[in-house]
Amino acid sequence: MGLQRVDYDRTQHAGYAKGRRLLPSSRRNWSRAFRGLAGDRPIARVADVGSGTGRFTPVLAEEFAAEAVGVEPSARMREVACAESAHPLVTYVAGSAADLPLDDASADLALMFLVWHHVPDRPAAARELARVLAPGARLLIATTLADRLKDLLLYRYFPRTRAIDAEVFPTFAETVDVFAEAGYAHSGLVEVHHRSADSLAEYTGRQRLRALSVYEHLTDDEYRDGLAAMEADVAAETDPRPVESECDLLAFTRL
Numbered sequence: 001m002g003l004q005r006v007d008y009d010r011t012q013h014a015g016y017a018k019g020r021r022l023l024p025s026s027r028r029n030w031s032r033a034f035r036g037l038a039g040d041r042p043i044a045r046v047a048d049v050g051s052g053t054g055r056f057t058p059v060l061a062e063e064f065a066a067e068a069v070g071v072e073p074s075a076r077m078r079e080v081a082c083a084e085s086a087h088p089l090v091t092y093v094a095g096s097a098a099d100l101p102l103d104d105a106s107a108d109l110a111l112m113f114l115v116w117h118h119v120p121d122r123p124a125a126a127r128e129l130a131r132v133l134a135p136g137a138r139l140l141i142a143t144t145l146a147d148r149l150k151d152l153l154l155y156r157y158f159p160r161t162r163a164i165d166a167e168v169f170p171t172f173a174e175t176v177d178v179f180a181e182a183g184y185a186h187s188g189l190v191e192v193h194h195r196s197a198d199s200l201a202e203y204t205g206r207q208r209l210r211a212l213s214v215y216e217h218l219t220d221d222e223y224r225d226g227l228a229a230m231e232a233d234v235a236a237e238t239d240p241r242p243v244e245s246e247c248d249l250l251a252f253t254r255l
């Protein structure tokens with residue numbers, strides 16, 4: 001299919017924070033899952049790699065009462081993070097997964113949330129993350145996996161997005177192999193229940209912002225048709241129907 005890379009500086013930064021706002025129940029579920037997979041070591045410093053608009057960086061700081069550093073390559077996404085996700089324990093810095101502005105063994109935990117599929121050289125990123133993680137520290141990866149696709153509502157309205165996800169995302173085995181090669185042990189996989197919106201109307205309002213990178217791979221016609229079908233169902237929505245799914249969270253321990 002030959003999909004183009006998504007440029008967060010060009011498009012996604014504009015609608016991302018609003019389009020992907022974290023609902024309180026999802027925030028709680030993710031915090032609990034991070035805690036459950038973080039391991040037993042004391043955590044003084046967390047790296048949120050690919051922190052975007054800072055959706056999860058303050059969540060990490062609060063859950064672990066730790067300093068949290070959001071590392072993000074897109075200047076426009078960082079600007080939104082600094083303006084909208086400021087927190088006394090959080091800093092946002094420029095960098096990418098394969099080039100982290102952090103000292104050796106300086107992080108006790110790292111998170112990459114919906115970032116792994118954007119990383120062009122995953123083996124290099126796995127090695128760089130191993131450099132900055134302290135021995136025994138955990139790396140958490142929230143990602144879609146090509147061989148564990150969920151039944152997303154999105155796939156019903158925009159049918160080609162399922163095939164796009166199957167192409168864009170790595171499989172479970174590919175992901176485990178990359179980290180095994182770079183000196184990590186696979187330490188867990190959990191499904192986290194994520195509520196995207198409390199109703200189809202709210203969800204559709206968010207989709208109008210086109211703030212999902214998979215939409216970048218659709219034609220304007222495909223996007224418009226999917227949205228029109230959604231709007232028709234919203235018009236018929238009497239009782240609010242929450243939009244929810246399970247999401248995979250993987251844990252690796254730096255050996």
Ligand SMILES: C[S@@+](CC[C@H](N)C(=O)[O-])C[C@H]1O[C@@H](n2cnc3c(N)ncnc32)[C@H](O)[C@@H]1O
Binds near residue numbers: 213
């Ligand atoms: C889907 S967003 C996720 C942002 C944030 N983690 C969240 O969940 O809200 C993907 C982010 O990864 C960033 N990104 C892209 N390539 C990256 C790389 N090589 N290293 C680190 N981050 C990257 C993008 O700029 C974008 O902000």
